[in-house]
Amino acid sequence: MDEQDTLTIRINDREYQVNGSPTRPLVDYIREELQLTGTKIGCGSGECGACTVILDGKPVNSCLIPVASAAGKEIQTIEGLRETEDYQALAEAMVETGGVQCGFCTPGIMATLYAWKQQPDLYEGSVKKALKNNLCRCTGYQSIVQAAEKVVNGEER
Amino acid sequence: MTKRSPHDPISKINGETKYIHDMNLPGQLAGAILRSPHPHARIVRIDTTAAKQIQGVKAVITARDLPNYTFGPTKIKDWNILAENRVLFIGDEVAAVAAESKEAAEAALKAIQVDYEVLPAVFESEEALKPGAPVLHPETETNQPMLLNVERGDVNQAAKQAHIVRGGRFVINPIYQGHLEPIAALANWADDGITIWAGSHIPYRARETYAAAFGLPEDQVRIIIPPIGGSFGAKYVLKVHLIAAALSKAANRPIKIVLDRKEDMMTAHPRVPLIMDVQIGADKDGNFVFKDAVVYANAGARVYWSPNIVATACTRPDSVYHFQNIKAVGHLCYTNISPTTCMRGFGNAEMLFAVESIIDELAEGLSMDPAELRMKNIVREGETTIHGYKLATCKLDQCIERVKELSGWNRRESLPANKGLGIALANHVSGFRAIDPRFDGSTATARLKASGEIEVETGEIDLGQGMTQTYTEIFKKVLDLDGLVIVKSGDTGRYPFGIGTLASRSTVMGGNAVKLAAEQLKNKLLEFASTHYHGEASISNGRVQVGNQIFSAEELAIQYRSANAGDELAVRATYVPNTELPDQTSYGDPSPNYPFAAHVAEVEVDPDTGKTTVTGYWAVHDSGIIINRVRAKSQVVGAVAQGIGWVTMEELKVKEGKVMNPSILDYRMPGPLDIPPIEVDFIEEPDPNGPLGAKSVGEIALDPVPGAISNAIKHATGIRGYELPITAEKMWNLTNQ
Numbered sequence: 001m002d003e004q005d006t007l008t009i010r011i012n013d014r015e016y017q018v019n020g021s022p023t024r025p026l027v028d029y030i031r032e033e034l035q036l037t038g039t040k041i042g043c044g045s046g047e048c049g050a051c052t053v054i055l056d057g058k059p060v061n062s063c064l065i066p067v068a069s070a071a072g073k074e075i076q077t078i079e080g081l082r083e084t085e086d087y088q089a090l091a092e093a094m095v096e097t098g099g100v101q102c103g104f105c106t107p108g109i110m111a112t113l114y115a116w117k118q119q120p121d122l123y124e125g126s127v128k129k130a131l132k133n134n135l136c137r138c139t140g141y142q143s144i145v146q147a148a149e150k151v152v153n154g155e156e157r
Numbered sequence: 158m159t160k161r162s163p164h165d166p167i168s169k170i171n172g173e174t175k176y177i178h179d180m181n182l183p184g185q186l187a188g189a190i191l192r193s194p195h196p197h198a199r200i201v202r203i204d205t206t207a208a209k210q211i212q213g214v215k216a217v218i219t220a221r222d223l224p225n226y227t228f229g230p231t232k233i234k235d236w237n238i239l240a241e242n243r244v245l246f247i248g249d250e251v252a253a254v255a256a257e258s259k260e261a262a263e264a265a266l267k268a269i270q271v272d273y274e275v276l277p278a279v280f281e282s283e284e285a286l287k288p289g290a291p292v293l294h295p296e297t298e299t300n301q302p303m304l305l306n307v308e309r310g311d312v313n314q315a316a317k318q319a320h321i322v323r324g325g326r327f328v329i330n331p332i333y334q335g336h337l338e339p340i341a342a343l344a345n346w347a348d349d350g351i352t353i354w355a356g357s358h359i360p361y362r363a364r365e366t367y368a369a370a371f372g373l374p375e376d377q378v379r380i381i382i383p384p385i386g387g388s389f390g391a392k393y394v395l396k397v398h399l400i401a402a403a404l405s406k407a408a409n410r411p412i413k414i415v416l417d418r419k420e421d422m423m424t425a426h427p428r429v430p431l432i433m434d435v436q437i438g439a440d441k442d443g444n445f446v447f448k449d450a451v452v453y454a455n456a457g458a459r460v461y462w463s464p465n466i467v468a469t470a471c472t473r474p475d476s477v478y479h480f481q482n483i484k485a486v487g488h489l490c491y492t493n494i495s496p497t498t499c500m501r502g503f504g505n506a507e508m509l510f511a512v513e514s515i516i517d518e519l520a521e522g523l524s525m526d527p528a529e530l531r532m533k534n535i536v537r538e539g540e541t542t543i544h545g546y547k548l549a550t551c552k553l554d555q556c557i558e559r560v561k562e563l564s565g566w567n568r569r570e571s572l573p574a575n576k577g578l579g580i581a582l583a584n585h586v587s588g589f590r591a592i593d594p595r596f597d598g599s600t601a602t603a604r605l606k607a608s609g610e611i612e613v614e615t616g617e618i619d620l621g622q623g624m625t626q627t628y629t630e631i632f633k634k635v636l637d638l639d640g641l642v643i644v645k646s647g648d649t650g651r652y653p654f655g656i657g658t659l660a661s662r663s664t665v666m667g668g669n670a671v672k673l674a675a676e677q678l679k680n681k682l683l684e685f686a687s688t689h690y691h692g693e694a695s696i697s698n699g700r701v702q703v704g705n706q707i708f709s710a711e712e713l714a715i716q717y718r719s720a721n722a723g724d725e726l727a728v729r730a731t732y733v734p735n736t737e738l739p740d741q742t743s744y745g746d747p748s749p750n751y752p753f754a755a756h757v758a759e760v761e762v763d764p765d766t767g768k769t770t771v772t773g774y775w776a777v778h779d780s781g782i783i784i785n786r787v788r789a790k791s792q793v794v795g796a797v798a799q800g801i802g803w804v805t806m807e808e809l810k811v812k813e814g815k816v817m818n819p820s821i822l823d824y825r826m827p828g829p830l831d832i833p834p835i836e837v838d839f840i841e842e843p844d845p846n847g848p849l850g851a852k853s854v855g856e857i858a859l860d861p862v863p864g865a866i867s868n869a870i871k872h873a874t875g876i877r878g879y880e881l882p883i884t885a886e887k888m889w890n891l892t893n894q
Contacts, residue, residue, distance in 0.1 A: 036172075037172070037175065037179035038171065038172020039172065040172075040176070040178075040179075040337075040338070040386070041178065041339075042337045042339070042821075044417055045821075045822070047418075047820060047821035047822045048418075048821050050337055078171065078172035079172065082171045091167065091170045091171070094170055095166045095170070096787070097787065098787040098791035099791075100166040100169050101387075101621040101622060101623065101791060101792075102336075102337065102338070102384070102385060102386050102388075102620065103169025103170070103174055103384065103386070103621065104176060104336075104338045104386030104387055105337050106169050106170050106172075107170070107171075110170055128829040128830055129830070131828070131829045132828050132830055134829075135337065135828065136337075137334075137335045137336065137337055137387050137389070137795075137799070137826065138387060138791075138795045139794065139795045139798075140791075140794040140795045140796075140797060140798030140799075140827075140832050141798065141828075141829040141832055142794045142798075142832065142834070142835055143787075143790075143791050143794065145829065
């Protein structure tokens with residue numbers, strides 16, 4: 001692809017024309033061009049999950065995705081997710097269970113929890129399996145798992 | 158509309174909280190650091206000519222461009238801003254550049270030419286002390302910046318009379334704090350002083366250190382601390398902050414430096430590696446009669462916070478048990494590795510790993526239950542311990558009983574093959590008098606704003622543990638008006654002086670100051686209402702009542718200002734704890750109170766691979782009255798998870814001074830599937846010196862974990878691990894040797 005070509009990507013239900021390098025990591029585009037800094041960079045190499053966004057319904061590390069391969073796909077960042085009902089239920093549960101400490105991994109974790117909530121079967125129903133690519137150094141995960149289970153169990157009742 | 162605090166959990170969940178890497182200043186340049194590729198070398202020549210000519214490069218600095226003051230964050234002043242004549246470790250800072258883009262900065266780093274003359278290097282503590290070892294800092298003559306001797310009683314005599322002695326050499330390898338937010342700094346050097354935005358949970362010491370580095374008065378250095386994305390000890394006083402400021406001066410523009418993960422890990426200041434030779438003796442009934450310890454601590458190339466870790470390792474665990482006679486020798490050693498520093502647990506967790514392991518060996522030798530042997534020897538409420546800690550409260554006995562009950566300790570003898578249960582105990586402090594001999598309390602201000610909201614300001618730092626919410630809750634327990642309570646912190650230019658968040662001090666030290674401020678504001682408010690409205694004033698349902706008149710906080714705030722030349726009703730309260738600075742022999746009562754804990758771990762060890770899986774964990778804590786159970790529990794669970802990582806998988810592999818695994822992929826930390834269900838309980842009795850009866854919880858929650866897990870491994874396999882981490886490979890080697 002020529003650098004002069006423009007790409008169209010869809011983030012949080014809005015379309016953007018992307019100029020410049022097609023290999024630029026999606027996370028840089030999101031944070032630097034769109035100023036959507038809710039998505040964090042913990043490692044830049046797909047190992048910590050702090051940059052997780054939703055791409056066509058699935059959680060991905062946005063530091064590993066070149067903007068070009070996000071073209072034509074539906075992307076949701078924390079700024080879009082936080083307007084949804086499912087997200088708000090998860091957020092409320094995270095506060096109740098103490099699933100947040102320093103908060104740096106939290107937006108990425110919320111993206112994964114949101115994806116898990118939509119399609120738990122992708123992770124054999126296990127929220128721990130869904131979270132295996134999200135590193136949290138503060139909480140020991142227990143309160144995060146409890147928050148997710150609380151939302152699901154609350155709905156079943 | 159009130160803006161939500163960036164420390165509020167909802168702000169963090171929603172991604173609204175701005176950490177340093179989310180912040181930008183107008184006109185800001187990207188900073189980058191050239192680091193030494195050698196563990197020890199003389200700098201023969203540095204040529205920055207080519208680097209300066211690269212388009213977009215605005216400044217290139219070396220030591221020649223900088224002042225040359227003697228400074229450092231501890232008593233041992235061995236820092237510089239950039240390396241002067243020699244580099245002392247791989248990663249030592251040699252030069253720095255500021256450029257319009259990260260790419261230009263990277264290109265400039267590559268264009269700087271440095272000629273080195275490689276010198277002999279030393280990497281191990283004991284090697285560094287031998288005659289003939291290369292000396293890192295000629296001004297100290299040896300590689301030993303500190304030697305600590307502590308002795309009480311007569312250990313030699315007690316050792317002769319002991320019925321049984323157990324011990325060994327215990328090794329703590331470097332581990333990485335694992336903060337998710339990489340280390341970063343934003344700095345702006347202006348005519349009236351420097352402003353640095355940086356993650357530091359000890360910002361006033363940082364300010365003092367940086368002012369000394371530049372030869373400025375302290376009030377010309379302002380440090381602003383945005384929310385910190387994890388530290389665990391990594392973000393104290395850091396050269397990255399200094400270098401950003403120096404670059405800003407040189408380029409006359411604001412500078413932002415964000416270390417990438419590889420650079421963060423290559424140059425990390427990990428937990429101080431310790432070698433501990435420890436022996437404990439007991440009489441035939443199981444009463445301990447002595448403890449003898451020699452500690453070799455690897456400070457790395459400069460002193461960050463390591464002397465304090467040595468002092469803690471050499472003393473604190475002695476206040477968990479009645480050892481009767483104790484001796485400790487602590488050697489702090491310079492070597493050519495990256496300077497090492499503190500991590501949660503701070504020497505206490507390390508020495509407790511040795512102590513708790515040895516106690517299980519003694520129990521086996523004495524054919525006693527390990528929990529029973531501990532119960533026989535623990536310190537008790539009301540006692541003054543061997544080093545002078547005054548235990549106004551101590552529910553350690555109840556912690557042991559409760560953790561036995563929760564974990565089903567009685568099934569220990571009938572567990573299936575390859576499964577084990579291990580117990581370990583711990584103490585800690587809630588602040589420590591010797592951090593700063595000048596002052597160890599805390600100050601808070603409280604101000605009734607015209608809106609009826611109350612703003613509380615503190616010099617302590619929220620590093621994610623929830624200090625902001627804790628202080629709000631403490632304040633509202635004393636004075637609960639109908640307006641919001643907003644806690645502000647993290648700016649040395651605006652808020653009261655604070656020692657910072659270390660030694661588990663924020664809840665007790667800062668919390669006591671907040672409680673005092675709330676009490677004073679309440680008294681002043683009632684006094685004003687009473688005088689102004691002529692009658693006895695009281696508070697109910699968030700409002701102030703005088704006779705049959707009822708006022709909101711907002712109404713009173715307005716009345717107060719009208720009557721006081723526009724001033725807001727404000728108080729400033731300082732908590733001065735009744736602590737003692739430990740004397741020359743390390744004797745004294747250094748903390749307002751002391752938390753205790755008893756933990757039990759259950760493990761399963763795969764006999765084919767040696768892999769340990771922690772299958773259950775129970776933690777019972779005496780942290781006094783718990784101010785918020787959800788947050789306290791989250792502290793404990795998070796600490797236990799860190800401990801599981803420490804014991805079973807984590808090691809920063811440093812070979813001849815080079816970090817061999819500088820990525821999260823190669824330095825594996827626990828994920829959700831590595832953590833078993835962790836059950837937490839609290840024995841809640843008020844401590845007279847804690848705010849609302851509280852004691853600390855942050856660090857003690859990690860202290861017993863290494864001992865509990867390694868004791869469980871021994872119970873499961875019959876094999877004792879003396880070196881952390883006890884990885885599958887090590888277990889397999891121990892089993893098959």
